[in-house]
Amino acid sequence: MNRGIRLLRLGAALAAATLLASCASMSEQECLSADWREQGYRDGRNGQPLSLVESHREACAKVGVTPDLAAYKAGRAKGVLEYCTTDNAVREGRRGASYRNACPPELEGRFLDHYRAGRRVYDAEQRVNSLDSRSRDLQRRLEKEKDEDKRKRLRQELRDLDWSLRNARNDVYDAERRLRY
Structure with missing residues (x-):
């Protein structure tokens, strides 16, 4: 196979991997230091649906962190009151x-x-x-x-x-x- 084509394919694969990694709702560092009440508040204030916590759960599972759902929901309930005006x-x-x-x-x-x-x-x-x-x-x-x-x-x-x-x-x-x- 032509070297140029191989490099092009490698570049495309790296770009795709980078794009998929950037789709995570939270970074590893954010997961490790998350205040789930504050995260819920920010998400609610920004008009994010409650289902976003599932994306956070998937992103954080990679580093062994599970969101505190009760704290997240309590924070989101307050944040959404600011959004829904x-x-x-x-x-x-x-x-x-x-x-x-x-x-x-x-x-x-x-x-x-x-x-x-x-x-x-x-x-x-x-x-x-x-x-x-x-x-x-x-x-x-x-x-x-x-x-x-x-x-x-x-x-x-x-x-x-x-x-x-x-x-x-x-x-x-x-x-x-x-x-x-």
Whole structure:
């Protein structure tokens, strides 16, 4: 086998091993020094689902550490109260974060209402950004185009895109306005 191919395969195998190792929820050192109540609190505050403790259990089993489930759950219960606020729900939605079913049932409905409102703003802003980018691209193409028929089609496409962009900006405005009420 060619030496270059062998080196390429070896490099790919090392990269894959590194990637798999980096997927662990906690490092060996974190496992060995874990305060499980604090870890649960951090995970809850960050909106992580309770099932993440299973990933911690798998990561830490490699060094012979078992999570203190009672301490983890107690810490997570406090942390999740900070995560599951309406202000945070809007923030999470506006930044396009995924909701990972972290909130307890008594907080989830209200959280999700505010999260979805924030997510509507995010989605509308993403649409505006996409249309802006497409508009700039069409404008560059129009500037370079020499054929008059193609220029005419590009100008029409830009007019249509301007209409879509105006509607998308109105959607952002409406979504933001709804957040205030």
